Amino acid sequence: MDLSQSNGTNLQIPVIDLSHATAQTADKLIDAVSRYGFVFVKGEGLGFTSQILDDTFALSKSFFASPIEEKQTCAISANNIGWSSMHTENLDPKNQKRGDFKEAMNFGEFIDGKAQQALAPAIAPHETDIHHFYDLCHELCIKLLKLFALGLKIDPFKGGEDFFASRHDTSKGPSGRILRLLHYPAVGKDESAFDNVVDIRAGAHSDYGSLTLLFQRAGQPGLEVLSPTESWSPVPVYPPGTESDAFPPILVNMGDLMQFWTAGVLKSTVHRVVFPPGESEDRYSIAYFCHPLDKVEIETVPSEMIKTRSEMNKQQNGETITAEGYLKKRLAETYGWGKAQSTL
Ligand SMILES: O=C(O)CCC(=O)C(=O)O
Numbered sequence: 001m002d003l004s005q006s007n008g009t010n011l012q013i014p015v016i017d018l019s020h021a022t023a024q025t026a027d028k029l030i031d032a033v034s035r036y037g038f039v040f041v042k043g044e045g046l047g048f049t050s051q052i053l054d055d056t057f058a059l060s061k062s063f064f065a066s067p068i069e070e071k072q073t074c075a076i077s078a079n080n081i082g083w084s085s086m087h088t089e090n091l092d093p094k095n096q097k098r099g100d101f102k103e104a105m106n107f108g109e110f111i112d113g114k115a116q117q118a119l120a121p122a123i124a125p126h127e128t129d130i131h132h133f134y135d136l137c138h139e140l141c142i143k144l145l146k147l148f149a150l151g152l153k154i155d156p157f158k159g160g161e162d163f164f165a166s167r168h169d170t171s172k173g174p175s176g177r178i179l180r181l182l183h184y185p186a187v188g189k190d191e192s193a194f195d196n197v198v199d200i201r202a203g204a205h206s207d208y209g210s211l212t213l214l215f216q217r218a219g220q221p222g223l224e225v226l227s228p229t230e231s232w233s234p235v236p237v238y239p240p241g242t243e244s245d246a247f248p249p250i251l252v253n254m255g256d257l258m259q260f261w262t263a264g265v266l267k268s269t270v271h272r273v274v275f276p277p278g279e280s281e282d283r284y285s286i287a288y289f290c291h292p293l294d295k296v297e298i299e300t301v302p303s304e305m306i307k308t309r310s311e312m313n314k315q316q317n318g319e320t321i322t323a324e325g326y327l328k329k330r331l332a333e334t335y336g337w338g339k340a341q342s343t344l
């Protein structure tokens with residue numbers, strides 16, 4: 001099978017309304033992420049509004065349109081935060097010679113309301129807004145983590161609903177979470193080097209953390225998910241039934257750490273971003289990569305649904321790994337970063 005081609009089949013990723021979440025909502029979520037690794041969520045009370053999304057995307061657009069010298073003032077550092085220019089990141093080094101044709105701005109954790117890296121002039125005046133967006137993303141992740149724990153029927157005497165959420169409680173310590181603005185520029189028709197070939201903009205990969213939130217824009221599709229039959233399925237921006245919503249539902253996917261933690265019960269699915277040939281509009285997206293606290297030990301989840309498969313979680317030497325150790329290992333594998341500090 002030619003994995004570079006899209007086959008056009010839609011995966012029908014479920015859309016779940018979190019407005020009045022119950023145990024039944026939790027079961028539906030678990031069903032979706034154990035099947036697809038992806039789920040759309042929407043609902044009242046999540047804090048996201050059309051205005052907030054429009055403003056954050058407008059900020060992203062103005063940052064990426066800034067002169068290169070300004071963007072270079074916040075160039076990416078070895079701890080994975082800052083601006084990465086076109087072709088810097090190669091998410092699929094086995095199959096791609098060149099890095100992805102995209103640029104990104106990664107924000108690490110805010111400390112006392114301050115970003116931990118330099119901010120370019122387009123962003124500096126909006127530090128508080130970015131911080132607010134960051135917080136909304138984290139609150140949604142906590143809500144989802146509680147529902148996952150509920151759906152997995154985690155032993156109430158061993159953390160119950162709070163099992164995952166308490167391990168992501170950022171008031172207790174640092175974590176590797178990242179808010180990422182992404183820009184995929186359109187390539188003019190005459191310059192297109194991609195005629196008749198799929199123009200892959202984010203190489204095939206799975207995410208590293210516990211879960212990822214993805215915000216897409218109307219009219220800017222491109223995400224594809226590798227289906228269990230090993231074909232690429234496009235993910236719509238507005239899945240069926242949401243077409244008249246004020247803004248697209250938020251796409252949630254599991255990261256590799258969550259798959260590892262739940263012994264494969266919750267799936268981390270390979271995905272990529274492709275650009276339609278001749279598309280003249282740039283694509284912008286925003287991702288929030290949620291991670292447990294650095295010092296959290298990724299120990300067996302006390303759930304009967306997971307126990308049977310949990311022995312896979314032991315490292316070869318029988319010790320558990322921390323969230324920080326896991327992330328460093330993955331970054332070192334991809335970028336050759338932090339090898340010296342890696343705990344593995
Ligand atoms: O831009 C997108 O839609 C997806 C980006 C992505 O998968 C990533 O940055 O990990």
Ligand SMILES: [Fe+2]
Nearest residue numbers: 205206207271
């Ligand atoms: Fe991703």
